[in-house]
Amino acid sequence: xxxxxxxxxxxxxxxxxxxxxxxxxxxxxxxxxxxxxxxxxxxxxxxxxxxxxxxxxxxxxxxxxxxxxxxxxxxxxxxxxxxxxxxxxxxxxxxxxxxxxxxxxxxxxxxxxx
Amino acid sequence: xxxxxxxxxxxxxxxxxxxxxxxxxxxxxxxxxxxxxxxxxxxxxxxxxxxxxxxxxxxxxxxxxxxxxxxxxxxxxxxxxxxxxxxxxxxxxxxxxxxxxxxxxxxxxxxxxxx
Numbered sequence: 001x002x003x004x005x006x007x008x009x010x011x012x013x014x015x016x017x018x019x020x021x022x023x024x025x026x027x028x029x030x031x032x033x034x035x036x037x038x039x040x041x042x043x044x045x046x047x048x049x050x051x052x053x054x055x056x057x058x059x060x061x062x063x064x065x066x067x068x069x070x071x072x073x074x075x076x077x078x079x080x081x082x083x084x085x086x087x088x089x090x091x092x093x094x095x096x097x098x099x100x101x102x103x104x105x106x107x108x109x110x111x112x113x114x
Numbered sequence: 115x116x117x118x119x120x121x122x123x124x125x126x127x128x129x130x131x132x133x134x135x136x137x138x139x140x141x142x143x144x145x146x147x148x149x150x151x152x153x154x155x156x157x158x159x160x161x162x163x164x165x166x167x168x169x170x171x172x173x174x175x176x177x178x179x180x181x182x183x184x185x186x187x188x189x190x191x192x193x194x195x196x197x198x199x200x201x202x203x204x205x206x207x208x209x210x211x212x213x214x215x216x217x218x219x220x221x222x223x224x225x226x227x228x229x
């Protein structure tokens with residue numbers, strides 16, 4: 001069975017400091033992994049995706065994530081937080097079975113302190 | 115591309131009334147997903163269509179909920195009768211797994227309030 005765990009329900013950082021949002025997954029198959037961001041009262045926007053190419057994936061707005069199979073992790077990072085990064089972040093796993101099915105993590109709320 | 119279009123953006127209705135939410139996926143996408151988001155339960159997948167056929171409706175909460183996709187460019191999610199606990203934001207998303215493009219593109223959502 002597939003599952004996604006986001007270890008922190010809430011993360012708070014100061015503007016200009018690094019961001020680390022943690023994600024671990026469980027999958028019986030070689031997964032595709034995604035990070036989505038949701039700003040308040042908005043829909044979800046794709047930040048980046050891993051689909052078995054390079055293990056270090058760069059996304060929009062300076063975010064990147066590294067796929068580590070040995071740790072079953074796909075943590076999201078950014079070197080320097082900006083106020084506009086305050087949002088909800090979802091880690092997502094897609095494991096191919098008979099049909100594509102997407103599993104969303106519970107989300108991590110990121111606050112950025114001026 | 116206009117992206118995924120949902121209507122209405124906001125809906126306020128009284129308990130017992132029928133509610134219909136609408137979604138137009140991105141042209142060319144052949145998979146469509148309906149989600150519900152609440153503070154208590156987070157983001158829940160309700161139903162998933164592929165090539166207009168419902169593939170997985172295990173997330174549909176009960177018989178009051180139904181979804182249709184009569185053609186590749188339109189889907190509806192209907193609640194009849196509605197109840198206050200149905201209040202949530204409902205998202206529609208589409209994707210095109212046929213060419214390995216698995217990421218889903220989300221619409222802006224419909225905020226439903228049932229009083």
